[in-house]
Amino acid sequence: MTAFATSVKPLRHAVALALAGLLLGGCAIGPDYQRPEQSVPAQFKHAEGWTLASPADLAQRGDWWTLYGDATLSDLQQRLDVSNQTLAQSVAQYRQAQALARGARSSFFPSVNLNTSKTRSGQGGGSSTVRLSDGSTVTSSGSGGISKSYDASLGVNWEIDLWGKLRRQLESDTASMEASAADLAAARLSLQSELAQNYLQLRVLDAQKRLLDATIAAYQRALTLTENQYRAGIVTRADVAQATTQLKSTQAQAIDLRYQRAQLENAIAVLVGVPPAEFSLAEVDGLPRLPNVPALLPSQLLERRPDVASAERNVMAANARIGVAKAAWFPSLSLSAAGGYRSGSLQDWITTPNRFWSIGPEFAMTLFDAGLIRSQVDQAEAAYDQTVATYRQTVLDSFREAEDYMVQLDVLEEESGVQQEALDAAREALRLVTNQYRAGTVDYTSVVTSQATALSNERTLLTLMGTRLTASVQLIAALGGGWDPERLEQVDPESEERP
Known part of the structure; x- marks a missing residue:
């Protein structure tokens, strides 16, 4: 614009002042970030016999659920990532944090504004009194007029980051964005873990249903045999009643499993974003395999857990906000420039005589605020101390969770071994008692007791397997799942990519 061509000298002074401000602003006000000190044990308490993770195992693999060797589970996890609405909320929150970080970066650049306006103004009529030389007065009246004004201007404003306030704000917003990315990863891992646990429990119920169906068939054959023996006069009516009771009781247990399975199936449907009425999972033979989850060093746990x-x-972020608060004690420097045309007539609006311009720096500093800035600094420092305590507590909780699930898996493995031995003994006892009953040396009460004991041990062993599968999922989640912490280092506020 022509107006700015006439202001070269003031512009040079302003640019020189800006450069000086940038040089002075090499160091930002406020403390630089240092990770809070945290006591980290050399190893987990219950990690005896475990091997450390290597780059090729779970620690670097995103799809951790593939360890269970179940294609249906893998498919459901992919559907969860696309359709789960709780996860969609977390994605939207992360996008908000991204936008906030981009907005903080824009503060480093000048803002340019263009304004055009047309104004009509008027003034009401009045009267005036004039005293003549002979002492008489004459009163005259006048009428008001309407004037027009046309304005067009271009303005530039630039706040120099003299004390690092804008840099600290960007540092805070970037850290908040990275925290949001980690929150998204934590939400995703939690939902993946919930889905895996529900699915594995459903498959355990399917296995229990197959066990009960097979048991019902065996009990039905036993009842038929007992009825035949009763008709032949070999056994009493009481034996038939006991065999019938055993059969019906087991059938009732099988019916009860349908309700439990339906609940798990409905929960899985909601997790993958489908109405329960439109979702079903067919029964399959066999159980997903129990993975051998590798352990990590405690220091690796701190790097891998998204929470x-x-x-x-x-x-x-809280540390950077201390610098933002402290910067309020120092003067702010901004450069502004404006120029344009102003005229009362549209016809000769954009002409040289109607031009105007202004340019110059502005210093602003608070001289007295009755302790407001001091209170804001104290608030920022207290907020920092709060986040440090939260961080340390989160670390302690992560150690506790990992230790809990490690010892749970160890205990369950030992318990399952003993339970298998109990089941083997119960099966052998049932075989012997059944042969004795057929030989007529024992009554049917002994058979019923042995059958109930064997079935109870079978179901207990399956329940233990389900608990071990669930505990393995919980341990994987406690160790950070398949989340890769390097993704946070690659987050770019300018990018729209979602993690």
Whole structure:
């Protein structure tokens, strides 16, 4: 614009002042971030016999559920990632944090505004009194007029980050964005874990249903045999009643499983974003395999768990906000320039005589605020201390969870071994008692007791397997799942990519 061509000298002074401000602003006000100190044990308490993770195992694999060797589970996990509405909420929150970080970056650049306007203004009529030389007065009246004004201007404003306030704000918003990315990863891992646990429990119920169906068929054959023996006069009516009771009781247990399975199936449907009425899972033979979950060093746990990473990023954000608060004690420097045309007539609006311009720096500093800035700094420091405590507590909780599930898996493995031995003994006892009953040396009460004991041990062993499968999922989640912490280092506020 022509108006700016006439202001070269003031512009040079302003640019020189801006450069000086940038040089002075090499160091930002406020403390630089340092990770809070945290006591990290050399090894887990219950990690005896476990091998450390290597780059080729679970620690670097995103699809951790493939360890269970179940194609249906893998398909459901993919559907969850696409259609789960709770996860969609977390994705939207992360996008908000991305936008906030981009907005903080824009503060480093000048803002340019273009304004055009047309104004009509008027003034009402009045009267005036004039005293003549002979002492008489004459009163005259006048009428008001309407004027028009046309304005067009271009303005530029640029706040120099003299004390690092804008850099600290960007640092805070970037850390908050990274915390949001970790929160998204934590939400995804939690939902994946919930889906896996529900699915594995459903498959255990299917196995129990197959066991009960096979038991019912065996009990039905036993009842038929007992009825035949009763008609032949070999056994009493009481034996038939006991065989019938055993059969009906087992059938009732099988019916009860249908309700439990339906609940799990409905929960899985909601997790994958489908109405329960439109979702079903067919029964399959066999159970998913129990994976051998590798352990990690405690220090690796701190790097891999998304909730720990989120807590640390919140500490970083709170630390940067201390610098933002302290920067309010120092003067702010901004450069502004404006120029344009102003005229009372549209016809000769954009002409040289109607031009105007202004340019110059502006310093602003608070001289007295009755302790407001001090209180804001104290608030920022207290918020930082709070986030540090939250981070340390999150770390402690992560250690506890990992230890809990490690010892649970160890105990369940030992318990399952003993339970298998109990089942083998119960099966042998049932075989012997059944042969004795057929030989007529024992009554049917002994058979019923042995049958109930064998079935109870079978179901207990299946329940233990289900608990072990669930505990393995919980341990994988406690160790960070398949989440890769390097993704946070690659997050770019300018990118729209969602993690």
